[in-house]
Amino acid sequence: MASTTRHRPPRAVSIAARLGQSRVGSRLEGEVRVTAADLVDSVAEARLKVAAVRYKVESEVRNKTQKLRSRVSEAKAKLGDEARFIKSWIDDPLRTGSVTPSSPALARRMASFVDPQKPGPVIEIGPGTGPVTEALIERGIGEERLVLVEYSPEFCDLLRKRFPRATVVQGDAYALSTTLAGHLEEKAIALVSSLPLFNRPPATRTALAREAFPLMVEGAPFIQFTYSVISPIPRKGSGLKAFVSDWVLRNIPPARVWVYRQAN
Numbered sequence: 011m012a013s014t015t016r017h018r019p020p021r022a023v024s025i026a027a028r029l030g031q032s033r034v035g036s037r038l039e040g041e042v043r044v045t046a047a048d049l050v051d052s053v054a055e056a057r058l059k060v061a062a063v064r065y066k067v068e069s070e071v072r073n074k075t076q077k078l079r080s081r082v083s084e085a086k087a088k089l090g091d092e093a094r095f096i097k098s099w100i101d102d103p104l105r106t107g108s109v110t111p112s113s114p115a116l117a118r119r120m121a122s123f124v125d126p127q128k129p130g131p132v133i134e135i136g137p138g139t140g141p142v143t144e145a146l147i148e149r150g151i152g153e154e155r156l157v158l159v160e161y162s163p164e165f166c167d168l169l170r171k172r173f174p175r176a177t178v179v180q181g182d183a184y185a186l187s188t189t190l191a192g193h194l195e196e197k198a199i200a201l202v203s204s205l206p207l208f209n210r211p212p213a214t215r216t217a218l219a220r221e222a223f224p225l226m227v228e229g230a231p232f233i234q235f236t237y238s239v240i241s242p243i244p245r246k247g248s249g250l251k252a253f254v255s256d257w258v259l260r261n262i263p264p265a266r267v268w269v270y271r272q273a274n
């Protein structure tokens with residue numbers, strides 16, 4: 011009969027036992043335990059470090075992706091505005107007056123002549139896609155203080171979406187008091203105009219200023235940009251004092267801003 015030999019696993023024998031319970035053996039065993047514990051600690055520490063680095067890298071990637079996404083959507087919006095402008099210009103070149111929206115630099119220069127500390131509404135005529143509106147808000151004029159008069163229904167729809175708390179009035183800025191009837195609760199502290207004034211005869215431009223000033227508080231500015239070298243509001247006999255800015259070169263084409271006030 012064949013005998014079966016079983017292989018038993020070797021019994022775990024402590025270092026101290028193998029070294030005959032000597033003092034050296036116990037010390038060695040203690041040291042091995044300490045080293046093993048140190049190793050476990052080091053591994054845990056390394057894991058924590060790896061997790062921290064991973065978290066940092068992940069949040070940096072997330073931030074960069076978010077920034078990139080918002081840049082892409084800004085660029086898309088800008089391209090959309092350019093396209094809307096070109097379409098509007100093709101439909102009605104004289105009324106649109108420009109093939110491209112004003113640059114942020116020109117819009118900021120216009121807004122810089124409005125004092126945000128003065129309480130009361132601000133009228134904007136010819137806001138188009140809203141670059142000047144945005145600059146006014148950036149300057150510190152609350153959206154709800156803005157009364158926007160725009161002729162194009164398409165631009166009005168866009169403005170209502172972009173500035174839901176502003177008052178958007180679709181109508182003719184050259185008949186300002188009629189267009190604003192019921193929309194202006196108190197006199198305005200400023201009027202900002204981007205109308206292509208030179209497409210209208212001098213008498214119409216003079217009439218616009220005459221109609222605008224009674225809708226504003228005393229000393230309020232009528233702010234107008236132009237690509238031309240001469241004053242868009244005829245000055246002779248107007249009773250207006252005027253200031254003109256230097257050329258804003260970061261705009262296509264370069265433009266200047268005229269600020270008119272009643273001379274009294």
Ligand SMILES: C[S@@+](CC[C@H](N)C(=O)[O-])C[C@H]1O[C@@H](n2cnc3c(N)ncnc32)[C@H](O)[C@@H]1O
Nearest residue numbers: 105107108111112136137138160161182183204
């Ligand atoms: C030169 S674009 C300026 C648009 C915008 N403010 C900018 O700076 O990019 C002139 C704007 O005035 C508007 N507009 C022209 N005639 C108007 C009128 N009689 N009443 C109201 N808006 C008018 C046009 O539809 C257009 O949006």
